[in-house]
Amino acid sequence: MSSPRDAHPEGFALLDRRDAADLATYLSRARSVDPQAAVRLQGAGRVLAVWVSVVHPAGLLDSAPVVLGLRTVGLAEPAALDVTVAASAITDRLARTAGEGAPDDDAVLLSAPPQQVSASWAGIVAPRGGWSGVGAVDAERVRDVARRGVQAVSDAVPVDSGAAVVQKVRSRVWGAASGWGPPESPAIPDGAAFALDVLGFLPPTVQQVQVAAEQSGQWVRLSTAAGHVLVKPQR
Structure with missing residues (x-):
């Protein structure tokens, strides 16, 4: 059994390769809207929240709404992270793990990209409760x-x-x-x-x-x- 000490401060471990494939599909869809899309990864315990933006204002005079996508993914081990990185950096890592030939039930360990990106929407926080x-x-x-x-x-x-x-x-x-x-x-x-x-x-x-x-x-x-x-x- 994992303990908090087993958490990956610089990455995260997806439960299995099926979850990795689902995450790759989700991020690829986000990149179909914006090839330069950013993704915000928030890990807490054994859950990873994966945020993307589909619509957001480009500036103060832009009338666009804020429209964010959220998918949660189970983790094999606890993780504590909050980073905003290029979605392409994650899809590239997922593509490499897909070619390793490991069993589908194996956990997939991904390192967090070393370079974060600036995304105006990532600082917009939706309510956690009160729904x-x-x-x-x-x-x-x-x-x-x-x-x-x-x-x-x-x-x-x-x-x-x-x-x-x-x-x-x-x-x-x-x-x-x-x-x-x-x-x-x-x-x-x-x-x-x-x-x-x-x-x-x-x-x-x-x-x-x-x-x-x-x-x-x-x-x-x-x-x-x-x-x-x-x-x-x-x-």
């Missing part, structure tokens, strides 16, 4: 909102547009609230639907699943069995 249920919404409805938004962004962005133009369009589309949330909830930006879809938190279309919504202060949390999306609209 209360505000209804649920059908996963297919969420998926439809996400797909319509993706098409709207594609239609509005001219070919060879610069980063500033793309960000402006994304802020407008994903900051809009088209009324898809539960009736009991506050208006939820469409970017939250996009995050649930692009991060793989929605089930296959053949499954009838509800996305649970909770509220704490200005934040809304949307949850499925695969993960959580936390959103804070701009005021």
Whole structure:
């Protein structure tokens, strides 16, 4: 049995290779939104919280909401860390371990990248408690909102547009609230639907699943069995 002394202060040990593969898929999905994506890793005991941003303001004048993805992963040994690093650094490490040929049930030890990165969203802290249920919404409805938004962004962005133009369009589309949330909830930006879809938190279309919504202060949390999306609209 592991003790606190067994914790890896400079890394963490995933339970097995299946969890490692799931984490790699999650981070790859985050990088499909932003190839330079950062990831915040928070380890406490035997749980690793893996945070990514799908939508966030690019500056003080940007009207985009804050839309964060959260997935928790079990750890083989206790870990105490809080680092923000390039998602590519973690996916590279996971790719190397996948090629080692060890049994699927073996724990996967990953070292923390030595270089941290600066990400404005990583300093935005969602509430730990005070959440209360505000209804649920059908996963297919969420998926439809996400797909319509993706098409709207594609239609509005001219070919060879610069980063500033793309960000402006994304802020407008994903900051809009088209009324898809539960009736009991506050208006939820469409970017939250996009995050649930692009991060793989929605089930296959053949499954009838509800996305649970909770509220704490200005934040809304949307949850499925695969993960959580936390959103804070701009005021």
